[in-house]
Amino acid sequence: MPIATSQPKVLPPGIYCPTVTFFQPTPEQGLDLDTHVKHMEFLARSGIAGVVVQGSTAEAVALDYEERKTLIRTAKEAWRRVGNTGPIIAGTVGAQSSREALKMCRDAHEAGADFALVLPPSYYPSAMTPDAIQAFFEELASASPIPIIIYSYPGVCSGIQMDTDLICKLARHPNIVGVKHTDHDVGRIARETAFAKKNDFGSPFTILGGATDYLLGALAVGGKGAITGMTNVAPRVCAKAFELASAGRVEEALEFAGLISQAEWGMGKGAILGTKYMVAWANNYPLTAALARKPLALCPESTKEHVRAVGAEIVEMERQLEAQGWTGGSDSGSKIAQSDGPKKANGNGIVNGVKEAIGVL
Numbered sequence: 001m002p003i004a005t006s007q008p009k010v011l012p013p014g015i016y017c018p019t020v021t022f023f024q025p026t027p028e029q030g031l032d033l034d035t036h037v038k039h040m041e042f043l044a045r046s047g048i049a050g051v052v053v054q055g056s057t058a059e060a061v062a063l064d065y066e067e068r069k070t071l072i073r074t075a076k077e078a079w080r081r082v083g084n085t086g087p088i089i090a091g092t093v094g095a096q097s098s099r100e101a102l103k104m105c106r107d108a109h110e111a112g113a114d115f116a117l118v119l120p121p122s123y124y125p126s127a128m129t130p131d132a133i134q135a136f137f138e139e140l141a142s143a144s145p146i147p148i149i150i151y152s153y154p155g156v157c158s159g160i161q162m163d164t165d166l167i168c169k170l171a172r173h174p175n176i177v178g179v180k181h182t183d184h185d186v187g188r189i190a191r192e193t194a195f196a197k198k199n200d201f202g203s204p205f206t207i208l209g210g211a212t213d214y215l216l217g218a219l220a221v222g223g224k225g226a227i228t229g230m231t232n233v234a235p236r237v238c239a240k241a242f243e244l245a246s247a248g249r250v251e252e253a254l255e256f257a258g259l260i261s262q263a264e265w266g267m268g269k270g271a272i273l274g275t276k277y278m279v280a281w282a283n284n285y286p287l288t289a290a291l292a293r294k295p296l297a298l299c300p301e302s303t304k305e306h307v308r309a310v311g312a313e314i315v316e317m318e319r320q321l322e323a324q325g326w327t328g329g330s331d332s333g334s335k336i337a338q339s340d341g342p343k344k345a346n347g348n349g350i351v352n353g354v355k356e357a358i359g360v361l
Contacts, residue, residue, distance in 0.1 A: 003175045005346070006072055007179060008115075009115075009147045009204075009343075010177065010206070011087065011115060011147070011149060011177045011204070011206040011225035012049050012050070012086075012087065012179040013049070013206060013246075014048065014049025014050070014224075014225045014239070014242060015048045015049055015212070015225050015226055015227070015228065015231060015235070015238045015239045015242050016048060016049050016050050016051060016052055016054065016087075016089065016208070016225065016227040016231070017043050017048055017050075017051045017052065017056055017227075017228070017229075017231035017232055017274055018051075018052040018055040018057040018058065018060075018091075018227050018228070018229055018231075018232075019036075019040070019043070019051050019052065019053055019055075019057065019075070019220045019232060020039075020057055020058055020229075020232055020275065020279050021036070021054070021058040021059050021060075021063065021071065021160070021293075022035040022036050022039070022285075022289050022291075023288075023291050023292075023293055024288070024290075025191070025288040025291060029293050029294060030265065030290070031067055031070060031071065032289070032296040033070070033074055035285055035286065035289050036074060036075070037074055037077075037078050038072065038285070039173030039232075039279075039283070039285075040074070040075045040078035040079060041081070041359065042235075042283065043231070043232075043235055044078060044079045044082040044083075044084040044086070045082055045084070045234055045241075045327060046231075046232055046235035046236050046239065046327065046328075047239040047240070047326060047327045047328025048086070048095060048235045048238070048328075049086055049087070049225065049239075050086035050088060050089060050092075050114075051075060051079070051086070051087075051088060051089065052086035052089040052091055052117055052227055053068075053071050053072050053075045053089070053090055053091065053113070054068045054071055054072070054090055054091040054093065054176065055086060055089075055091035055093060055227075056091070056093055056116060056153065056156055056182075057229045057232070057275065058091065058093075058274070059272065059292060059293055059296075060069070060091050060093035060094060061093055061094040062293040063256055065103075065104075065107060068090070068104070068107065068108075068111075069107050069108075069110065069111040069286070070111075070141060071261060071270035072088060072090050072108055072111035072112055072113050073111045073112055074214075075088055076088045076111070076112035076113070077112075087114040087115055088112060088114050088115075089111050089113065089115045089116070089117050089149065090104070090105075090107075090111070090113035090115070090116050090117065090146075090225075091116075091117045091151070091256050091277050092105065092108075092116055092117065092118045093119060093156075094103040094121065095118075095119070095121065095122050096121045096122075096123045097121065098121075098136055098139060098140060098143045101121075101136075101140050102140055102143055102144065104116070105140065105143075105144040105145065105146060105148075106144075106145060108146060109144075109145040109146045110256070112146075113146055113341070114146060115117075115146055115147050115148070115149055115177065115178075116144060116146050116147070116148055116149065117149045117180060117227075118140065118148050118149065118150065118151055118156065119151045119153060119156070119157055120133045120136060120137070120157060120160055121136065122157035122158040122160050122161065123158075124155075125157075125158035128160055130163075130165075130166050133162060133166060134166060134169055134170060137170050137173070137176060138170065138173050138176075141173045141175040141176045142173075142175065144175060145315065147175050147176070147177040148173075148175060148176045148177065149176075149177060149179065149180060149206075150162070150167065150170060150176065150178070150179040150180070151179075151180050151182070151183060152167070152179060152180065152181050152183045152210075153180075153183065153210065154183055155182070155191075161183065163188075164188055164192060166192045167179055167192055168192060168195050168200065168201070168351065171192070171195070171196070171201040171203075171205040172200075172201050172202055172203070173203075174202075174203045176205070177203075177204055177205060177206060178206035178207065178208060179192070179205075179206075179207055179208065180208050180209075180210050180227045181207070181208065181210050181218075182207055182210030182211070182212065183210070183216045183228075184209070184210060184211060184230065186209075186214060186217045186218055186221060186223075189207055189209065189218050189221055189222065189223045190221035190222060192205075192207050193207055193221060193223065194220025194222070196222070197222065199354075206224050206225075207222070207223050207224055208223065208224060208225050208226055208227055208350050209223055209225070209226040209227075209228070210226065210227060210228070210231075211226060211228050211230070212228040212230050212231075212238050212241070212257075212260045212261075212262060212264060213226075213257075213260060213264040213265060214261075215238070215241060215242065215245070215257060215260070216241070216245050216250070216253060216254065216257050217245065219242070220245075225242055226238075226242075228264070229267070229275055230260060230263060230264045230267065230314075232275070232278075232279040233263070233267070233278050233279055233282045233283075233311065233314065233315065233318070234259075234260070234263070234282070234315065234317065234318040235304040235315045235318070236321035236322060236326055236327075236328075237242075237259060237260060237314055237317050237318050237321065238256075238258055238260060239328050240256055240321065240328075241253050241256035241257050241260060243328060243329055245254065245257075256317075259313055259314045260314065262310060262313075262314075263310055263311050263313070263314040264308075266307065266309070266311065267307060267310065267311065268308060268309025269303075269306065270299070270303040270306065270307055272292055272296065273290075273292055273297065273298070273299040273300075273303060274299065274303045274307050275290070275307070276289070276290045276292055276299070277290040277299040277303065277304055278306055278307045278311050281304075281307065281308060282311060282315045282318070289346055291350075
């Protein structure tokens with residue numbers, strides 16, 4: 001089967017946001033595209049490299065094919081309207097066959113996605129041997145109209161671990177351009193980087209972490225950034241930490257890394273419900289923006305209280321950077337033109353240098 005792309009496409013280094021999905025407060029829980037677009041525009045102005053739409057954080061397993069395409073299309077339109085040309089990455093979360101994974105890649109390409117983030121099928125985990133996983137990814141990459149990023153996330157894949165040997169074999173395919181390590185294994189990032197530095201893969205391959213609470217460790221061993229849910233709350237803080245560390249300003253980066261680690265650890269305790277609540281609260285979105293798609297429950301009050309406590313400091317820092325008009329320097333993702341004058345903050349915290357009370361939803 002011919003390779004779908006003749007020229008390897010490079011996944012830029014940097015910080016990426018796996019976005020949440022917003023739903024309407026109706027029995028059918030249709031997509032809340034108004035809030036989706038608002039969030040996309042906020043992220044496009046923040047200095048991050050790009051976004052992942054319909055990933056794990058986006059409750060993609062609860063979305064149908066048309067909803068997935070709609071979210072990709074509107075995300076792309078919002079980013080380009082702001083003037084940001086950063087990558088739009090589509091998840092294939094939930095695909096359990098080669099046929100379905102390829103359909104999702106083709107749909108994503110049709111809707112405007114630049115890359116596809118792909119989990120291995122996992123419903124029959126004992127059948128997913130290293131050889132079977134290798135064949136799945138290579139056949140998909142050869143047929144996909146957009147480049148593939150491997151998604152290593154044992155927590156949602158019946159514990160399937162794709163070891164370094166397998167990742168390095170897959171990296172040699174010209175249409176497999178990177179990996180997201182939500183296995184949180186810095187050692188694996190170091191090993192794969194060592195192979196990449198020797199040009200062992202023969203084509204570009206970008207190695208990213210799956211969170212920012214170990215961002216500095218991942219960068220220290222050669223990682224090129226992260227796809228991290230914390231960017232839904234504090235994209236500038238995460239991008240700033242990446243930029244400082246990449247420039248060798250480690251002590252300054254550590255100040256941001258500490259805030260990120262504390263908030264990310266606390267947000268993670270609330271799982272998807274806590275994550276969605278923190279996104280809505282931090283960005284001053286409507287209360288309904290915190291709703292997950294049923295049968296997931298409402299976020300408990302105790303979780304909301306915890307999220308506000310652990311998130312207050314990082315949200316305040318995000319508002320400071322936003323009010324300053326910070327959109328990243330030379331080491332961050334695709335840039336947009338910066339306008340003059342005061343900046344309007346997206347949510348709670350600091351606006352034009354004046355501290356506001358952090359609101360409570």
